[in-house]
Amino acid sequence: MKIKVGVMFGGKTVEHEISIISAIQAMGYLNKDKYDVIPIYITKNNEFYVGENIGKIEAYTDIKKLLAESQRIIMVNEDGKTQLIKYPQKLFSKGVYDYIDIAFPIVHGTNVEDGTLQGYLKMFNIPYVGCDVLSSAVGMDKYVMKTVLKDNGIPVLDCKCYTGNQYDEDADAIVEEIESAIGYPVIVKPVNLGSSIGISKAENRSELYDSLDTAFHYATKVLVETAVQNLKEINCSVLGDYETAEASECEEPVSSDKILTFAEKYIGDGSAKGAKGGVKGGVKSSPSGSKGMATLKRKIPADITDAQRDEIRALAVKAFKVLGCNGVSRIDFMMNTETQQIWLNEINTIPGSLSFYLWEPLGVKYSELLDKMISYARKRERENDSITYTFDSNVLQGVRLGGGTKGAKGTKN
Ligand SMILES: Nc1ncnc2c1ncn2[C@@H]1O[C@H](COP(=O)(O)OP(=O)(O)O)[C@@H](O)[C@H]1O
Ligand SMILES: [Mg+2]
Known part of the structure; x- marks a missing residue:
């Protein structure tokens, strides 16, 4: 029996469009002999839609039309399955659209990549691919992330x-x-x-x-x-879980003279000065902040020494484990080329294009990468299932609530 994978993308985030591209690209590589893929589009209002055209990139040129011809759904836990229920329910129509065995969030940014969607899925007892609630949340907050990494001896800028x-x-x-x-x-x-x-x-x-x-x-x-001087940026992806984490090839995003604006990165419009999200001020930057768009220039492998490569890959694996990540992440570093100092800059817990291009040089095909991510999620699910979440106690026996002065016996004080 094939595994039903619900690939979820979009959501209330500034990186909504990038997620659509990342997800539709990934769906093309999911092994159809093993998986039934159900694309689930999350609108900017966080509504879920399914349908024939939801997995087609051309359809997103007119989202209003796409939604009109698609089916809104809600997720419901029923008989141990996560069902996709048509919403709003129409009288006399079959209410269930389909069900999924596992969710595969390919979302970027706040409100989705930061533990929010992961927490939502967890409430449905549904296995999901990638980082869990805590690692997603910690990975999204650059300050909290630095604090945890620093405490574990990983170099970050104060x-x-x-x-x-x-x-x-x-x-x-x-x-x-x-x-x-x-x-x-x-x-x-x-x-x-x-x-x-x-x-x-x-x-x-x-x-x-x-x-x-x-x-x-x-x-x-x-x-x-x-601000790091003589900046060279190096990114490295990590795949696995707390036991198996391994590092990919390193990439070096090709720098321009300033931090690229959102429009420059994604729309290719260098003249879009006042674009929403644009950055002002001259800052040394690169496309590394991007979600791995194929159009951006990068050197793979990065132009660094073997020793630097080893150090960065080891730090990436350590950070991945310290933060409790799962699946594939991309960890971005900054180096001062004069002093050779290296700092971990940030982690992307759901990197653009799932960093597949950093795995291909090591012989891992995109479809294999997706397979591995799904199997790590299933492994985590099996491990979670073996944990006891109920604790038999007699706390509720003999509890009397009321305005009396006697505290309820057995309640926490
Ligand atoms: N401390 C720093 N010194 C120099 N450049 C920096 C520094 N922090 C960020 N940058 C530049 O800004 C870009 C975006 O910053 P980053 O922290 O990666 O945020 P984002 O999550 O937006 O990618 C980096 O890729 C780098 O070019
Ligand atoms: Mg960045």
């Missing part, structure tokens, strides 16, 4: 993290603290966005105010760190 509230209360104090603790030039970035959105470099006080204003426009939590 940073300062501030909330919008703190900034509103005393921006001057924040600026002074940054100046004394870090010094210029600094990079200011929202903790939980991707694709370079809201990120800029500040060389002096007035630029720092501008950078903070920009970052807080996109997020309520922002971090500030030193």
Whole structure:
């Protein structure tokens, strides 16, 4: 019997469109002898749609039309299966569209990649591919991620993290603290966005105010760190789970002179200055923040020494394990080519194109990569199933609630 895989993509995120591309590309490589693939599109309002054209890229040029000809569904747990139920239910029509054995989220960004969708799926007891709730959430918050990695001896840049509230209360104090603790030039970035959105470099006080204003426009939590000089960026993917994690080939995204805007990265429009999500200020950057779009330039393998390659691959595997990742992630590093220092910059728990292009050089075909990801999810599910989630106790026996002064016997105090 084939495994029914529900590939979920889209969602309420700025990387909605990138996810559609990543997912439809991946579905083309899922082995149809093993899997029945059910594409599930998540709209920008987080509604789920299925249908004949949902897995076709051409259909997304007119999403309104696509939705009109497709079927909205909700997920329901019934008889130990996750059913896709037509919504709203029509009188006298068959309510069940189909069911799925496993969900495969190929989503990018906040509200989906950050543990939200994973938590939703977990509530349905449905196995899902990729990182679990905690690793997804920790991986999405650059500050929390750095804190955990640092505690485990992985090199990350020191940073300062501030909330919008703190900034509103005393921006001057924040600026002074940054100046004394870090010094210029600094990079200011929202903790939980991707694709370079809201990120800029500040060389002096007035630029720092501008950078903070920009970052807080996109997020309520922002971090500030030193801007790495003589920057070379290296990315490495890791595949597996807590036992089997292994590193891919390393890539070097080809840098331009500044952080690319969202439009430049994804729409190929270098003139789209005021584009939503655009970054201002001249910052050394590269397409590494991108979701691995095939059109972006990169060197594979990266132009680094064998020793550097070994170090980066070992750090990537260690970070993957420390964060409790599963499936495939891409871990991005920054290097100062003069001092040879290396820092882990960020993790993408669902990288664009699932980083397949970093596995091919090692002889792992895209369809094999997807197979492995699914088998790691099933392994995790079996392991979770063996854990006892119920605890027999007599706590509820003899409980009396009421306004009396006597506390309910056996309740937590
Ligand atoms: N500390 C830094 N020093 C120099 N450049 C940086 C630094 N942090 C980020 N950048 C540049 O900005 C890009 C995007 O930052 P990153 O932290 O990867 O966020 P995103 O999640 O948006 O990709 C990086 O690829 C790099 O080019
Ligand atoms: Mg990045």
